[in-house]
Amino acid sequence: MRGAMESLRQLRHPSQDADPARVRSARVLLLVGALAGFLGACCIGLVATVAGRFFAGGGNAKLMPPEAVVLSLPIMRAPAPHPLAGRSRQHVHEHFMNRYMRLAQKATFPAEIDIKNEDDVIFYGVIALGRPAQQFRVVFDTGSANLWVPSEECINCDSMKLHNKFDGPSSSSYEHSRYGVELTYASGSCKGFLARDRLSFGNVTVEKVPFVEVFQVSAPFPASDFDGIFGLAFNGLAQPTGLQTPLDLMQKAYGDRMRQKVFSFLPGELVFGAVPMDRYPSGIRWLDVMKDNDAGDAQYRFWAISMDRISFGGTRLTGRVGLMDSGSSCLVLPSKDASLFYDAVRQAQQRDARCGALPTLTLTLGGQDYILTGEDYGFQRLGGCQLCVQAREERTWILGDVFHRKFPVTYDFGSHRIGLPPGSRPWTWLWVIGLLCLAAVPVLVVLGRASRRQWNRRRARQMEQAPSAPPAPRDPACELSQRP
Numbered sequence: 001m002r003g004a005m006e007s008l009r010q011l012r013h014p015s016q017d018a019d020p021a022r023v024r025s026a027r028v029l030l031l032v033g034a035l036a037g038f039l040g041a042c043c044i045g046l047v048a049t050v051a052g053r054f055f056a057g058g059g060n061a062k063l064m065p066p067e068a069v070v071l072s073l074p075i076m077r078a079p080a081p082h083p084l085a086g087r088s089r090q091h092v093h094e095h096f097m098n099r100y101m102r103l104a105q106k107a108t109f110p111a112e113i114d115i116k117n118e119d120d121v122i123f124y125g126v127i128a129l130g131r132p133a134q135q136f137r138v139v140f141d142t143g144s145a146n147l148w149v150p151s152e153e154c155i156n157c158d159s160m161k162l163h164n165k166f167d168g169p170s171s172s173s174y175e176h177s178r179y180g181v182e183l184t185y186a187s188g189s190c191k192g193f194l195a196r197d198r199l200s201f202g203n204v205t206v207e208k209v210p211f212v213e214v215f216q217v218s219a220p221f222p223a224s225d226f227d228g229i230f231g232l233a234f235n236g237l238a239q240p241t242g243l244q245t246p247l248d249l250m251q252k253a254y255g256d257r258m259r260q261k262v263f264s265f266l267p268g269e270l271v272f273g274a275v276p277m278d279r280y281p282s283g284i285r286w287l288d289v290m291k292d293n294d295a296g297d298a299q300y301r302f303w304a305i306s307m308d309r310i311s312f313g314g315t316r317l318t319g320r321v322g323l324m325d326s327g328s329s330c331l332v333l334p335s336k337d338a339s340l341f342y343d344a345v346r347q348a349q350q351r352d353a354r355c356g357a358l359p360t361l362t363l364t365l366g367g368q369d370y371i372l373t374g375e376d377y378g379f380q381r382l383g384g385c386q387l388c389v390q391a392r393e394e395r396t397w398i399l400g401d402v403f404h405r406k407f408p409v410t411y412d413f414g415s416h417r418i419g420l421p422p423g424s425r426p427w428t429w430l431w432v433i434g435l436l437c438l439a440a441v442p443v444l445v446v447l448g449r450a451s452r453r454q455w456n457r458r459r460a461r462q463m464e465q466a467p468s469a470p471p472a473p474r475d476p477a478c479e480l481s482q483r484p
Contacts, residue, residue, distance in 0.1 A: 261414025313344030
């Protein structure tokens with residue numbers, strides 16, 4: 001660059017003629033310098049953008065200090081009928097599939113899709129209420145926010161199976177009210193009165209926790225293997241409105257010691273207060289939970305996250321919302337999205353019936369790709385691959401156990417966010433520019449060196465061809481002074 005500017009200055013000098021070769025050389029050097037500056041600016045912008053997206057999207061979680069408390073509870077993960085979604089959702093799914101198959105039979109290549117019909121996966125463990133403690137086996141559900149157990153006065157709780165029932169008067173810390181509450185789920189409902197008592201589970205003890213003392217339930221609760229439900233969603237879902245949830249009171253009681261207000265489902269254990277970093281060897285990425293505006297007032301209700309993009313079989317969907325639900329065994333899609341997905345599956349099954357040949361499902365969350373293959377959402381059976389993908393008449397996606405099996409999920413109820421391991425970066429125009437910048441660096445170096453050598457050779461040739469300067473005239477006075 002400096003040589004090019006020097007050449008231009010010499011060309012503008014009136015005592016020299018403009019050599020066309022030198023003009024071309026100077027222009028080449030200027031062009032190379034301008035290109036290098038442009039690509040350098042692109043590289044700096046790319047680095048700044050990637051760094052901004054990284055720090056904005058979340059970084060590595062900090063390890064807990066030694067004095068921070070970790071609250072743990074033994075749990076079991078088992079396939080069982082889930083009263084919150086199982087039967088009702090399965091009925092909706094079967095209705096959708098019947099309609100879909102009628103339409104599919106009119107296609108040019110009809111194919112039968114074997115959908116996996118299995119009950120939802122639930123996480124349940126033992127808690128205790130009252131003083132002295134009365135134990136109950138409850139489902140830990142991220143799709144609801146209330147805690148309820150059956151009362152001694154429940155009229156139909158034991159109509160099909162025996163359940164543990166709460167005896168309020170025998171507890172010295174029991175507080176009863178006549179405030180009636182009715183909890184309605186996707187399948188089943190229960191009625192009861194609000195009460196407060198001491199809650200203990202694992203190594204956790206929280207005083208005056210509100211819960212619903214249920215005196216009447218509907219199917220399928222009487223036939224369930226558990227006694228009640230422990231909601232782990234936000235208080236925006238709690239009934240009545242404004243009721244403090246167990247998570248709220250746990251945060252209040254242990255807030256000074258729980259530096260990380262999180263919980264995670266681990267194999268055989270539900271852990272509060274610590275991010276299981278052994279499950280995140282490459283760090284953890286945080287996604288903000290979305291507020292629910294359907295009720296008119298924006299509140300945190302579900303563990304809902306924004307889905308940047310969904311891709312499968314050449315189809316791309318945007319503007320979707322995903323619900324993290326540890327109690328659902330399958331992926332659950334809106335009916336319109338499910339139709340597109342099943343079309344892609346049918347086309348893939350015409351070529352190969354194995355699960356590995358099914359289209360890859362790419363979920364872009366927080367700017368990174370989380371990939372589910374056919375072996376992740378399908379189960380190989382004799383005669384074909386059974387899908388664990390269902391449909392429902394709702395607008396949101398449910399990322400159930402299919403997603404949780406492959407990617408560990410941490411729920412941060414203190415900062416309203418969800419932690420996931422880093423995914424793969426999608427190919428965007430930023431990465432294309434970055435690769436072009438990297439590829440252009442060696443080319444620029446070679447061109448710069450070649451131009452410099454050419455400039456030096458031409459400069460030396462011009463110096464050789466230039467006429468030598470005449471000898472300077474002698475000064476007679478100097479010659480006389482030098483004589484002896």
